[in-house]
Amino acid sequence: MAAVLKNPGIKRFSDNVAKFWFAMGPFRYLVAAGLMILVPVIMERGYLPEWTLLGYLDGLYGTNILFTTGVWILLALGLNVVVGMAGLLDLGYVAFLMLGAYTTALFTESGSAEQFHFAILNPWLALPIALVVAMLAGVLLGVPTLRLRGDYLAIVTLGFHEIVRQTMNNLEVTNGSRGIFGIPHPSVPVTGELGLDGTPYWQWLLVPAIILAVIMIKHLENSRVGRYWTALREDEVAAAAMGVPVTKMKVLAFVIGASTSGVAGWIYAVKLNYISPNNFPLLQSILVLCAVVIGGLGSIAGAVLGAALVIMLPEIVREASGGAEVFGFDIETGRIAVFGVLLIIVMIFRPGGLLAAKRRRVELMEAGAADMVISEAGPDPDETAAPVGQEPVVTEGDDVRAPSEGGEER
């Protein structure tokens, strides 16, 4: 069964795509930036043919989806630091996006005049504040909870998302479940205020933010900080014994992760003008995690690709299906299910994600090879130095059995 699913053709194709991408070297940032700015413009005009799939997303509808994609790329980049690099399972990551967005709303001229504001500032000035608030929230959540490991941390972060959402839902100052209207658009020198009409221009905000985030994370990855995160993920006890300040490094991972979503929250708020607790259901936190996993845990390019897929694919499926029905269900309403199936397929063919991080790629390739050899190198040299005659016997199917040795089997 597994052998059939590991179709070499599909695997080779995706391997080659990944190889090509990384072969471009630093040039790939330029290519990415160019694509992210140009494609939306072309898409809006409807110049892309439908077979490119992106062609389905034209006009205002398409560029809005591209905007969401950009926000999600920022989110996935940040979560990738927390989950992929430092190995901390965070299931409530969108809480930081919420905090960034609400901070923006409460520091700008939003809603009615009687409504509560911390201050009324130019939307640009709200950006650093949203960033700092999200990062502080990272510290506040991190310090007490990062002593927890694995599952426990996952539950706490899950709770954190709901706590933030419910707080926003119930507080007077956030206008409760009605949300906050009228968050102002920021202005830029040439085109003036970025309005809803000039949608492609929103890429001018998103693309620099994404590129900066990528460079920041890349630099961290190839530094003492990144090595410490990897060490923590690999073996926390050993890392501590080698001088890694465990709690501090974990909190730092949370803070770096929160920083990109703080910025994402600001962009989200100033673009949409309106935010309410209903914009941030728990499912979103899970979907960001999906994006990171599909792209490849620990892989920066993977996070970008994963986020793009998670947002665009269901929409493309919706448009491309054109009301077609399968077994009496129309595909449009079932697009999330289609997406789920695709997710499963990706995980079967490329368990390390579409653009697996180098380290993970090696890891998984070896795990595949190890399937064929049953005797794992044990600590006893007498065992490891086992004679050649002890080849594993592979029986039919996937069931692998050890060779019976002399008198041991009765």
Add this chain to the structure above:
Amino acid sequence: MGTILKVDKVTMQFGGLRALGDVDFEIQEGEIFGLIGPNGAGKTTMFNCVTGVYNPTAGSVTFDGVAITGKRPDQIVEIGICRTFQQIRLFPNMTALENVFVGVDARHKTQILGAIFRSPRHRREEREGEAKAMKLLEYVGLTRFANDLAKNLSYGDQRRLEIARALGTGPKLLLLDEPAAGMNPVEKNGLRDLVRKIRDSGVTVLLIEHDMKVVMGLSDRVAVLDHGERIAYGKPEEVQKDPKVIEAYLGSGAGGNAASKQSKQEGA
């Protein structure tokens, strides 16, 4: 040559279990000190008390005149103590070089902003750190495995890599927890030479070892633990003759390699 590590009446209680009871010993600078005893004697617990994994129930550990009980493991590394593990605990999916680099990083100062903005210090530390890590790999004889994942090294090489990683933190005192366990005789000989080389380079070594041949041949002095109590302390040849030590290893039948080896010889 002064005292580098002073263990003073250290007691470690886990609920009703007394893993260590009033254990005393002192390690002189520049010596190889052996800590031996049958399985479950409390040797590794002792290590954990020294390296900050456990906080002893009572007693104190002083390193170079500084009390280190209650400090975090990373603070203790900074003060100058580093260890290896009885069950190998490398970072399996990092390369050999990266493993040692993590150790070397303990002496680096680059913080998060320095890393993001590629400060001159960051660049210098990356350069020097890699060179130092390579040098340490060469020191333990693993140069050719520098870019191999740690988990793909042979068992003996993994042990050596653990030592290189620990040396990377620039310790004054190196704690080795059963470094010869699972090694073949050739690897054991190599290890003996390596430990001597480390000592000669000015690092004091505290060694837990089951293999009597290794520990007796290497150690300048030893302490013997049994059921959490220190039952003997002194030069290896004196300790070997101590009736209490012989009883702990042979009489109880709970001995490790030494006991089984001797009984094998008797059988033959």
